[in-house]
Amino acid sequence: MKPLTGRQQSILDYIARFMDDNDYPPTIRDIQAELTISSTSVVDYNLKVIEERGYIRRNRNISRGIELVQRDRSRRGSSMLSIPIVGQIAAGLPIPVPGDLESMGTGEDADVLEVGPELIGGNPAGVFALRVRGHSMVDALINDGDIVVLRRQETAQNGETVAVWLREERETTLKKFFLEGENVRLQPANVTMEPIYTRADNVEIQGKLVSVHRSIS
Amino acid sequence: MKPLTGRQQSILDYIARFMDDNDYPPTIRDIQAELTISSTSVVDYNLKVIEERGYIRRNRNISRGIELVQRDRSRRGSSMLSIPIVGQIAAGLPIPVPGDLESMGTGEDADVLEVGPELIGGNPAGVFALRVRGHSMVDALINDGDIVVLRRQETAQNGETVAVWLREERETTLKKFFLEGENVRLQPANVTMEPIYTRADNVEIQGKLVSVHRSIS
């Protein structure tokens, strides 16, 4: 993107400020008044330049027809993910099955975790969050009160960290998954701790761990 | 909030749809054309009603001067925080001092962590993020590659988790802080591990731990 002159940068800055305040773009005369430019044609001229440089998009013959292309990306919820916190995860409890994520996901009053997409990395579909109860997952460096984000899936590649339900033990755990013949090795994230070995048909994969979030009260 | 008639609800819906598509509000005549209403005065009349009901705000004599009050809350990046990742934190390294957070904070290319405000809880001023290097903080349930969010402060209340620089040992650590007379007890978050005791003038508080984020590759 080509650089802008000082005046053009001022105009662009003002447009951004104006839209933050007012929810709608400024008119050419708004810009003219703010920057004490003597003529609307000067503003129009510079807006054309800014548009050619790619910073804004203009809708001809439409009042306030200025859109910031820059902002569409970083701005707003468009790049913001609201992940529903559908329940709790604890050692002795099976992972709750989120009914239909779509309908409850963006509900106003529902408990949601808002994060940027860089922490999810990939398609946000099928992703949900659970609040951790108890200290049973400290071996995975996960504390009581943490929020874990999982992607629902029933199989796993070797090395992926997954939430599994152990049928015999009747408990949930969060470990790295390795299929070794008939058996499964479940390795804690904390390298100083020992893995669990069990039969493959004893583990029921609930989802893949996507991210962990801890807010200090 | 009082209910709306069908036509008024249609108008409100269309305004919301229009603003999603265009980044600016519709004109009265846009609404008129979309809903095939025969007169602009009908739209104006209904907009006045909708405004009285509290669903929108209108700016008189301003083109496209319609704002959705509903959206201001849940809307977009307004409630989204971009926290700059200003460096790394490791056992043997002092915490980098962020120069001026404001100027570099929202830079386009700067590495930023985007999270919702519920994970920060409080004023986002003076908050910055660091990427964790090494496994020296597993006792605080923090792994290599995690991102920690800190609020810059040089003092701490007992019980707060803080990032401290130990002058003698020349290393950084992240522990719960307890001032006990002349000495300081630094307690790991992991309850199974032993605390560190040291003189108060050996600890240099760098900031208070606000949150921890881990993204599984």
Place this chain on the structure above:
DNA sequence: CATAGCATCGAACGGATGTTCCAGTCAATG
């Protein structure tokens, strides 16, 4: 100096847009 390109300026034009006034329609009510 002549020329060209860039940025600015002032003014006017014309379409876009909010506002207002008056006349209706329709259902509910007495």
Place this chain on the structure above:
DNA sequence: CATTGACTGGAACATCCGTTCGATGCTATG
């Protein structure tokens, strides 16, 4: 039936606002 209130129509009016045009500097460039 008359009245009232909520709502819709049609048209005109007054700005608001984007666009265009001619003119003026200003800075290279040759």
